Amino acid sequence: MQTLKEISIITGISVIVAFGFNYFSPNGIALVGQWDTSRGVVTALKKNDVVMDELEIGDISYAKALYDTGNVLFVDARSEEAYHDGHIKRAVSLPVGQYDEQIDTFLELYDLDRPMITYCSGRTCEDSLQLARLLMERGYMNVSVMIDGFPGWEAEGYPID
């Protein structure tokens, strides 16, 4: 009985501190995440995230139509290694893990009004969403996310390098 009481105290304190910390932490997450791949990229959802659905391109043929205009820059959010193994033709690499080191060069090369589409490895991968957020924070005005990523593009037989 005593043990049960002690376990309840430890667990109770943990639960209270956990939700309190999550509420005040800048890294806190929503109580329910988005874990349905049919609805888009799976993510825990930060508690103060802007709605990203509008940025998501779920129809890969639409992304291809934008690609064919030749005006849209495709930005690969995956690691450099993954990029070298295969990427969308004419896409540029900006690994989200090396964003801080590479963003200054990127800013010099591409204007803020340049339309761009980020991608990574599909709907279980959030890196493209994260990169899109970072680019928008830097002032890029026209950023979308191709949520099916490189595997989806490759499966359609669209141009790769």
Add this chain to the structure above:
Amino acid sequence: MIKHIQSILRNSWLELAARWILGLTFIYASYNKVLAPADFAKIIYGYDLFPAPAINLIAIVLPFLELAVALALICGIYPRSAVIIVNVLLVTFIGLVSINLIRGHEFNCGCFALENSGNQASSLSTVLRDIFYLALGIQVFLYHQPRRWCIWQTV
């Protein structure tokens, strides 16, 4: 042989070492999860064993439960109850990772931030490591004498 096992179970210094090893390990394990709950939630999703509404709640609560039991073990506050929670967590971890090993489920989200978080080699070493920790946890659980360096213990 039985005497040998009894002397291990009654060794107060071993009990202290086991508690501290478990405590430090659980602090280390909780640290990144506390700081990056979204990444941890993604790892839980990757196990493919939890209902979607539970994933974020686990990601929010579990790191703090790990931290609380770790501090309880190190400071010696309710050590026996804390180690029961630790053992339940370890058995659960071993079970979950084993299920995925047996069914050959590998989660590779292609995420830059979570690279190599779910491959088979790391799963096997995780299971072996957790069994070692469970052995320490069982020693702490079965130890029935007064414990060393404890703030608050019920014998």
